[in-house]
Amino acid sequence: MKPAPFDYLRAASAEEALAALAEHGDEARILAGGQSLMPMLNMRLLQPRIIVDVSAIAELGKIDARDGHLAVGASVTQSGLMASSDLATRSPLLAGALPWVGHFQTRNRGTVCGSVAHADPSAEIPLCLVALEGEVVLRSARRRRTVVAETFFIGPLTTLRKPDEMIEAVRFRLPKPGAGHAFREVAMRHGDFAITACAAVVDADRIRLAVGGVGDRPVARNWPILKGDALDDALNAFAWELGGDDDQHATARYRRDLVRRVGRLVIEEARSCQA
Amino acid sequence: MPSLNAQTKHPVTITLNDGTRTGHASPRMLLSDFLRHELGAHGTKVGCEHGVCGACTIRLDGVAARACLTLAVQADGRRVDTVEGLAPDGRMTTLQDAFNRHHALQCGFCTAGILMSLSDYLERVPKPTETELRDMLSGHLCRCTGYAGIVRAVMDVTGQASGNADAKDASGRKEPGHV
Ligand SMILES: Cc1cc2nc3c(=O)[nH]c(=O)nc-3n(C[C@@H](O)[C@H](O)[C@H](O)COP(=O)(O)OP(=O)(O)OC[C@H]3O[C@@H](n4cnc5c(N)ncnc54)[C@H](O)[C@@H]3O)c2cc1C
Ligand code: FES
Ligand code: FES
Numbered sequence: 001m002k003p004a005p006f007d008y009l010r011a012a013s014a015e016e017a018l019a020a021l022a023e024h025g026d027e028a029r030i031l032a033g034g035q036s037l038m039p040m041l042n043m044r045l046l047q048p049r050i051i052v053d054v055s056a057i058a059e060l061g062k063i064d065a066r067d068g069h070l071a072v073g074a075s076v077t078q079s080g081l082m083a084s085s086d087l088a089t090r091s092p093l094l095a096g097a098l099p100w101v102g103h104f105q106t107r108n109r110g111t112v113c114g115s116v117a118h119a120d121p122s123a124e125i126p127l128c129l130v131a132l133e134g135e136v137v138l139r140s141a142r143r144r145r146t147v148v149a150e151t152f153f154i155g156p157l158t159t160l161r162k163p164d165e166m167i168e169a170v171r172f173r174l175p176k177p178g179a180g181h182a183f184r185e186v187a188m189r190h191g192d193f194a195i196t197a198c199a200a201v202v203d204a205d206r207i208r209l210a211v212g213g214v215g216d217r218p219v220a221r222n223w224p225i226l227k228g229d230a231l232d233d234a235l236n237a238f239a240w241e242l243g244g245d246d247d248q249h250a251t252a253r254y255r256r257d258l259v260r261r262v263g264r265l266v267i268e269e270a271r272s273c274q275a
Numbered sequence: 276m277p278s279l280n281a282q283t284k285h286p287v288t289i290t291l292n293d294g295t296r297t298g299h300a301s302p303r304m305l306l307s308d309f310l311r312h313e314l315g316a317h318g319t320k321v322g323c324e325h326g327v328c329g330a331c332t333i334r335l336d337g338v339a340a341r342a343c344l345t346l347a348v349q350a351d352g353r354r355v356d357t358v359e360g361l362a363p364d365g366r367m368t369t370l371q372d373a374f375n376r377h378h379a380l381q382c383g384f385c386t387a388g389i390l391m392s393l394s395d396y397l398e399r400v401p402k403p404t405e406t407e408l409r410d411m412l413s414g415h416l417c418r419c420t421g422y423a424g425i426v427r428a429v430m431d432v433t434g435q436a437s438g439n440a441d442a443k444d445a446s447g448r449k450e451p452g453h454v
Contacts, residue, residue: 001324008302008348009278020278031346038344039325042305050278051302053349079338103414105392106326108338109345191413 003041007050011057014139017166020052022141026163028052032114033077035106054166055111062169065090069135069171078107078115078125091172092273093132093181093199097124100183103191113167116152119159122194122213124185126153130218131199131210132173136161139168146171153217179203182269184262185213188249195250196258200266202274209235209263214242214255235263279348287351291316292360300347307331309347310357318358318387322416329415332388333357339395358387361394370394373428381419389415389425402433 011017021028029048031037032055040046054060060074063084070090072081078101081087081094088095101107101115101124115125116136129136129149136152138145138161149170152160161167175181185197197212202225210220221238223231244255279285284299291314298313305324310316310333322328324343331342334356361368367375370393380386389412396403396411403411408429412422430436 002305002308003303005281005301005303007278007281008346010276010349012276016276034344034346034349035326035341038346041303042324042343049281051346053346055349099410103329104396104411105329105332105339105341105414106344108395109335109340189413190410 001042003038004044004047006041006048008053009050010053014054014057014059014166014168015141017052017054017057018139018141018164020050021164021166024050028163030054030117030166032074032117033106033110035102035110036114036118036120055109060168065174068174070094070174071137071169071171072112073169074111074113074167076112078102078110078112079104081112082107090174091128091132092175093128093183093201094125094172096181096183097128097197097199100124100185100187100190100194100197113170116149116170117159117161117167119153119157119217120193121156121216121218122197124183124194124197124212127197127199127210127212127218128183129170129172130220131201131208133208134173135171136167137169137171138162138165140164140166144168150220155216176203178274180270180272180274182266182273184266184269186258186262196255196262198259198262198266200263200270202267202270207231207267207270209238209267211238211242211259211263214239214244214259231264231267232260235260238263285348285351287313287347289350289352290354292356292363298347302346302348304347305343306333306335306345306347306350306355307342309350310342310355313347316357316359320384320387322384327416328385329388329392330385332391332415334391334395337395339392356391356394358390361390370397370428370432373432374425377424377428377431379420379424379428380417385415385417385419389417393429397429397433402435403429405430 027049031051031053062073064071082098134149136147180202183199185194187194194213199210201208207223212218239256239259244252279302287300288297307321310319320330322330326341326344333342
């Protein structure tokens with residue numbers, strides 16, 4: 001359980017990190033909080049030639065609310081975002097979901113952008129990013145581009161990011177006035193990855209439900225304001241579209257049932273906290 | 276800063292519990308191994324080496340973190356607090372003392388990590404509810420105690436339950452060794 005040898009660069013600036021990525025391509029790996037990468041290195045699931053540590057880059061440590069978005073830089077930890085001022089008003093959904101990301105001790109080091117880069121299909125932060133119609137800001141030595149979260153995630157641990165790109169920041173949409181938000185997940189124990197997680201955003205004329213842990217990435221659907229049987233039918237159709245797989249934690253059928261039930265619960269909760 | 280070569284051992288200097296210590300580490304060396312093998316600080320324990328069990332938890336610049344998910348070279352120039360630093364003059368802290376009184380440990384393998392988590396956590400949340408505390412403890416595996424004694428010890432030192440009342444069993448008997 002020790003990593004294979006690698007070179008190590010503690011990048012002092014984004015430029016320095018990006019230059020190293022440009023030079024080494026897919027032989028390089030970014031290290032942020034290390035809470036997913038280090039276990040993979042320890043188990044030798046990955047053997048990069050060089051590790052580029054971005055966790056100490058001060059310029060990437062910003063949390064900003066502007067242009068209708070809450071932008072979170074690459075070195076901001078999950079604990080840092082949780083403790084940031086006004087999170088409950090700037091992003092009630094994130095405020096509700098972040099306590100479910102691992103544990104106190106892993107959130108202290110794990111970053112918000114690292115979770116998005118890692119793209120675990122049941123991870124809470126990518127789910128919130130999709131639910132809030134967020135964006136991923138990718139930067140390489142040559143250019144900067146912004147990708148809509150819904151298209152960024154391709155499959156398990158797979159995204160549109162190119163090897164020479166770093167996620168510079170992720171941008172969560174700020175709440176619309178009058179919108180309600182709710183998050184819930186079902187896991188074996190608190191702190192474990194979710195078997196199924198649901199995030200709902202409800203405003204005057206739209207329900208948006210995002211589901212993690214069932215498909216191979218977080219998936220969202222929009223509906224008009226449905227109620228009663230019509231809502232159950234929509235949830236049922238969504239559950240079948242997602243499909244899901246059997247694994248050691250749960251069957252696909254159980255996961256689909258969670259989409260129907262927990263989905264309905266979060267939609268009702270989001271409605272009840274509409275301002 | 277140039278990158279550190281994989282094949283070479285590099286000097287790593289940390290502030291370990293108020294003293295400056297230097298050792299050598301190749302980039303792939305984990306902070307947990309650096310503390311134990313290079314600096315001889317064996318208080319920090321190593322269990323799973325993938326972040327799950329919590330035995331290796333230390334404070335890095337004051338923040339509770341897994342030493343097994345941190346590279347020694349990442350800690351260069353930073354402050355690392357380990358369980359050895361909790362009782363510098365050989366006297367236990369009130370929390371350690373409460374762990375003793377409430378039987379919050381048996382084999383002790385998980386204890387160093389839990390104490391380091393708590394020393395950070397209780398500075399941020401001085402009076403956690405039992406639910407909050409148990410949520411924090413979910414980041415640690417203890418295979419001996421069932422966590423009940425750990426919860427009692429913390430509730431006691433945070434002044435939320437009388438140590439006496441809590442340490443009695445249902446028949447009102449005091450636990451052995453309880454003063
Ligand atoms: C015990 C335990 C429980 C956990 N439970 C959960 C959980 O319930 N839910 C959950 O979502 N996660 C969980 N995690 C994982 C979470 O803690 C990680 O923080 C997160 O998945 C990755 O973030 P990181 O900053 O640690 O990234 P790292 O581990 O440093 O990196 C992860 C991957 O992303 C890449 N990367 C990181 N940052 C960037 C960037 N800025 N640009 C491009 N690529 C980048 C790395 O190269 C690597 O491939 C758990 C981890 C542990 C150890
Ligand atoms: S040894 Fe580090 S968490 Fe288990
Ligand atoms: S006291 Fe033995 S594992 Fe906790």
